[in-house]
Amino acid sequence: xxxxxxxxxxxxxxxxxxxxxxxxxxxxxxxxxxxxxxxxxxxxxxxxxxxxxxxxxxxxxxxxxxxxxxxxxxxxxxxxxxxxxxxxxxxxxxxxxxxxxxxxxxxxxxxxxxxxxxxxxxxxxxxxxxxxxxxxxxxxxxxxxxxxxxxxxxxxxxxxxxxxxxxxxxxxxxxxxxxxxxxxxxxxxxxxxxxxxxxxxxxxxxxxxxxxxxxxxxxxxxxxxxxxxxxxxxxxxxxxxxxxxxxxxxxxxxxxxxxxxxxxxxxxxxxxxxxxxxxxxxxxxxxxxxxxxxxxxxxxxxxxxxxxxxxxxxxxxxxxxxxxxxxxxxxxxxxxxxxxxxxxxxxxxxxxxxxxxxxxxxxxxxxxxxxxxxxxxxxxxxxxxxxxxxxxxxxxxxxxxxxxxxxxxxxxxxxxxxxxxxxxxx
Numbered sequence: 323x324x325x326x327x328x329x330x331x332x333x334x335x336x337x338x339x340x341x342x343x344x345x346x347x348x349x350x351x352x353x354x355x356x357x358x359x360x361x362x363x364x365x366x367x368x369x370x371x372x373x374x375x376x377x378x379x380x381x382x383x384x385x386x387x388x389x390x391x392x393x394x395x396x397x398x399x400x401x402x403x404x405x406x407x408x409x410x411x412x413x414x415x416x417x418x419x420x421x422x423x424x425x426x427x428x429x430x431x432x433x434x435x436x437x438x439x440x441x442x443x444x445x446x447x448x449x450x451x452x453x454x455x456x457x458x459x460x461x462x463x464x465x466x467x468x469x470x471x472x473x474x475x476x477x478x479x480x481x482x483x484x485x486x487x488x489x490x491x492x493x494x495x496x497x498x499x500x501x502x503x504x505x506x507x508x509x510x511x512x513x514x515x516x517x518x519x520x521x522x523x524x525x526x527x528x529x530x531x532x533x534x535x536x537x538x539x540x541x542x543x544x545x546x547x548x549x550x551x552x553x554x555x556x557x558x559x560x561x562x563x564x565x566x567x568x569x570x571x572x573x574x575x576x577x578x579x580x581x582x583x584x585x586x587x588x589x590x591x592x593x594x595x596x597x598x599x600x601x602x603x604x605x606x607x608x609x610x611x612x613x614x615x616x617x618x619x620x621x622x623x624x625x626x627x628x629x630x631x632x633x634x635x636x637x638x639x640x641x642x643x644x645x646x647x648x649x650x651x652x653x654x655x656x657x658x659x660x661x662x663x664x665x666x667x668x669x670x671x672x673x674x675x676x677x678x679x680x681x682x683x684x685x686x687x688x689x690x691x692x693x694x695x696x697x698x699x700x701x702x703x704x705x706x707x708x709x710x711x712x713x714x715x716x717x718x719x720x721x722x723x724x725x726x727x728x729x730x731x732x733x734x735x736x737x738x739x740x741x742x743x744x745x746x747x748x
Contacts, residue, residue: 361408361739370620371652373737374706374744375407379592379612381419386610387574387586388420394580397445397567399587400435401427406657406734407591407615408743410438416590417442425585429454429463436461445492447528449502451475459485466528468494468503470512473519480521492526493556493563497548498541499532509552513559527553527563531579534572535595542578571595591615593719593730613718616706617657617737621670621698623649624690633687634679639664645691648675650702653684657737658704661726662686669703669717670696672710705733 364372388396398421404412413424413435423443426432429451432444445464455475458465467473473491480487496503504512516524529549533541549568556562568579571589588595592613625647633639633647641647650668654660660681667674668688675688675696690696693712701708707716719730726733 361403362742364742364744367742369651370618370622371650371656372618372742372744373406374616374618374746375411376612376614376616376746376748377411377415378746378748379614380407380412380415380590383590383592383611383614384416384419384421387571387584387589390574390577391584391586392580394567394569395422395565395583397421397423397425397443397583397585398590399425399570399585401425401431401447401587402735403431403739405588405591405731406737408745409435410440411743411745413438413440413442422583429458432463433457433461436463447494449494455479456484459489464490464492464526466492466494468496470515473516473522477519477521487521488523489521490523490525492528492565493524495527495529495549495552497529497545497552499530501530503529504552506548506552506555509555510559513556513561516559516561524556524561524563526565526567527556528566529568531568531570531573534570534576534578539576539578542573546579588731588734591734593734613706615734615737617652617704617741618706619650619652619702619704621648621688621696621700621702622651624696624698632679634663635682636680639679643691645689646696647678648688648690648696648700648702649685650688650704651685652704652741653682653686655683655738656741657733658686659722659726659728659733659736661728662722665725666722667717669708669715670700670710671712672708672714673712674715674717675702705737 398416400409400413403409409431417440421442424435425445425447427448429446432446435444443464445466447466449466449468449472451458456479459479476489479485480489494503496505529545531542531545553566565582567581567583567585569584571586572595573579574584574586575589589611592611594611627633627641627645627647629641629643631641652658658681662677663680664678666677668677670690670693673693675690675693677686678689679687703717705717705719705722719733722733723730
């Protein structure tokens with residue numbers, strides 16, 4: 323199971339309105355230094371482009387998820403910088419709001435959370451630890467393993483006296499993802515070999531669902547059958563984990579694969595899981611969820627162009643009539659996909675303005691010919707809702723994903739670290 327390194331109930335208080343980087347502790351002699359990229363700080367922001375994170379909506383979504391989870395523990399998945407929302411501030415909020423633990427993909431992500439003062443258990447699911455096994459144990463992190471070489475690495479720490487044992491791990495089983503995990507064909511020899519490493523204790527068993535967001539549950543059902551087979555095989559070798567977990571956001575919201583714990587990710591940020599292209603049939607998965615992030619900028623330039631005049635790189639758009647073109651300081655380096663060229667929309671004064679021409683690295687152009695009264699410094703909403711003198715509308719992550727031919731996960735995680743995050747308590 324996941325066990326806190328100390329009290330999991332720090333004093334309550336208001337989450338920060340702006341995140342600042344914690345000091346980086348010095349590396350201990352002879353240990354590898356794990357560094358992380360720095361994100362733009364709100365206090366240093368000059369241009370108006372920013373992402374706003376609604377912490378009240380985040381707490382609300384955790385409540386929705388916990389109701390679906392029932393008696394299962396909820397381990398919030400905060401990989402990829404908390405799905406682009408800023409993992410440290412998000413983790414602090416969820417820790418206070420009653421999450422049972424956190425999951426990340428990389429050791430570097432886990433260390434960032436510990437450095438930010440997170441006390442709850444943190445599971446590192448990616449399985450690659452390089453030469454930093456000692457750092458992982460020292461930080462009180464929970465490793466996921468699927469190879470005997472990983473088991474040996476942790477056993478050597480105990481044998482050398484560098485760590486006290488046994489070291490608790492979770493074993494990942496490949497039940498159909500074909501990505502990471504012990505396959506059913508190799509599980510028996512793997513289980514037999516575990517007896518050689520009493521310094522390592524298997525406390526958890528996990529798998530990753532490949533098709534939980536599909537309209538039909540057949541693939542997930544088959545994966546869970548294989549997971550049960552793996553559990554029984556391990557038991558015959560004397561390996562009996564105390565906690566099993568498989569459910570992601572989609573499975574959790576559908577009531578599938580609910581075991582001892584669940585690992586919701588994108589649902590916590592207000593996005594209903596779905597397949598590429600959007601599943602439009604069946605029961606909606608996102609009932610009750612609230613979007614957590616909005617992305618906003620401002621108009622920095624307006625100009626009139628003649629009919630037939632080109633706009634942007636490659637002249638991918640030519641004005642079909644005399645047009646007014648507004649420029650905003652956000653481009654594909656900030657997470658506004660180039661696939662939105664001549665396809666996406668931005669909200670100004672409460673109404674949609676089409677993105678015209680190629681999205682540039684740092685800027686994008688909008689056709690505001692049909693939006694009377696647009697001026698420099700007007701707010702431009704790239705993701706989220708806006709109410710203004712011309713109406714009220716919303717651009718969702720799902721809509722952006724549809725235009726860009728991708729999924730909402732990519733939309734959220736593509737908002738780059740040079741876009742500062744502001745944390746709001748409405």
